[in-house]
Amino acid sequence: MEEFIQLLKRLSEARGPSGFEDEVREVVVREMEPYVDEVVVDRWGNVIGIKRGASERRAMVAAHIDEIGLMVDHIDKEGFLRFRPVGGWNEVTLVGQRVWVKTSRGTWIRGVVGSTPPHVTPAGKEREAPEIKDLFIDIGASSREEVEKLGVEVGSVAVLDREFAVLNGRVVTGKAFDDRVGVAVLLYALRQLKELPTTLYAVATVQEEVGLRGAQIAAERINPHYAIALDTTIAADVPGVGDRLHVTKIGKGPAIKVLDGGRGGLFIAHPQLRDHIVKIARDIGVPYQLEVLYGGTTDAMAIAFRREGIPAATISIPTRYIHSPVEVLNVEDAVNASKLLKAVLERTTPAVIDSFLDKRIK
Template sequence: MSREIEKEALRLLAKLSEAHGAAGNEDSVRGIFQEELGDRVYSDRTGNVFFRQAGSADGPCVMLTAHMDEVGFVVQSVAKSGLIKFMPVGGWWSHTLLAQRVRIRTRKGDEIIGVIGAKPPHLLEKNERERLVNIEDMFIDVGAANKEEVLQRFQISLGDPIVPYSPFARMFDPDYLLCKGFDDRVGMALVIQAVHMLGSCRHAGTVCAVGTVQEEVGVRGAQTAVFGVNPDLALVLEGTPADDLPAVSEDERQASLGRGVQIRLMDPSAIMNRKLTQSLIDLAERLQIPYQVAVRRSGGTDARAIHLHGAGVPTAVLGVPARYIHTHNSIIHLKDYLSTLQLVVEFLKHLDRKRVNDFTGFIL
């Protein structure tokens, strides 16, 4: 792909991944979606955002979707000492949290930096060194003297959203990108950039670009979003867990950085339309787009709600592998993002109603 496309990808990934957007508090990401796609963006009463790009009159309606939210926390209470107790929003492993920086967004829109407190090793008892600290026992220190200062001077309130503090960075090898929130800001970047690219070429289908809310707490936004779109077909774009790690044998790896777009066949939340996924595999092979095929034992996506809508929606999940998702720092590979983008755009350019009907034609 061209240098211009790579530059635009990096711009969108940085802007979106750094945005503050824990589940239920996706306003910043919603704003970026509208900034990038313009005045024709609209929302529903759940907070999902939509943009329709028309194709030919008889073309199918394709839902091109990603979720706006990220795993985060909310302020649960404030102690007299000024230390803040917090609750997780989405799936966290407490082992990754101690001594990490966070950003609390107040109702005024200010961002307060804090750190998740940790005892120094000098003060730990032997039994403390050997056990995992529960999130319920952790606290955030924002540098306040007492509770009154937190509430009045800092103007932090109960329920204020919290996300990791993790600036976007290119690593020593600049194709490796580091930040929080790639699950699923990488999907949001793909949706926006694919729409921009499709705007300059002919395509038969109407593309409805969607950013959903609250995927990380039970695929809630997708349930109302798919009702509003009523699509003929759906592509769910995700930041998927990379498994190229020492704990996973090479024979079991299905999401390695630098090896291309992941085409997911199934996970516990959805068995994808096999004709649709095979069509994507065939296209990737024909265009020599690097790809990986995945059958996942755990996890799930917005496909859970989308593929069951109405009489059923042929659905596929395309993912950019990301190491260490649901932590403060994830790593993706730029070439995986670009291979996903190319596959999405090329697939949608040539998608017509006949092909969609082929995906849903079952012999009885």
């Protein structure tokens, strides 16, 4: 358990907003290399670890390394940075936060997200949530020229400045658990794997938070016979939310997705692959939850509809307060997700894969 916690800490504290995943990619490559036969970084920055198995059938497991971030789109003459979101933010979670801003030199400097003080806010609007357009980053500069000397410019990105912490026993909090915990689950499973019936492509994907971009590229390249995405899911098991809307609960095991999606359309996990994962969870005694999520999706959607169609499903880690500085999860859920992933990869033989693929009707 402690080994997993330290792995998650390293991944969570690395800085990697969508499109700028370099720092976390270095961590992933270092952690992955000893446990695979080959590591490839593709043109867009996906990390693909290849572990050869007993057959040439291809299994793909994807977990994204990017986190939601901010991008500077204007620098005031007084030295304040205006920004736009990169990924899905709730403005309320941003006010008063510390951030890291990446400079053109590749270094990171600290700043804070400021807003109009309530004392000078028009009457009646003191308690209204600000819009992102009204927020700004203060890096302690007094002019645009000083900002530029520090190497900050239009197009510079920022992420939250937040340390990983243990709350109580196996419950932890930090930034970017979405989806560094999925990456940790994948890396932890790789450490335990021995013989495989298929060749595994373990993919740490980029730009998931801005449209599942990296998974699309990787799936086209690999053309797997089946795929599993690893990601967080909503655990709304908190005061004021009815039981039906909890989706999942922390500490009750990983979730096996049935359906998710939103305005872009719903994704239904491949039924036979999903049932196969459920059966394996029961066989090995891993607790699990079935997940129906309205709103949000995972790399599985991007993978499933490539080429002729790829059987795809998702194993999720229940997480509270997703897309905030204080995401919370139970490490036992993540470790159990890793155990389940390992068992699925070991038990999905070519014969099982054949049952997912094209059927000839006589």
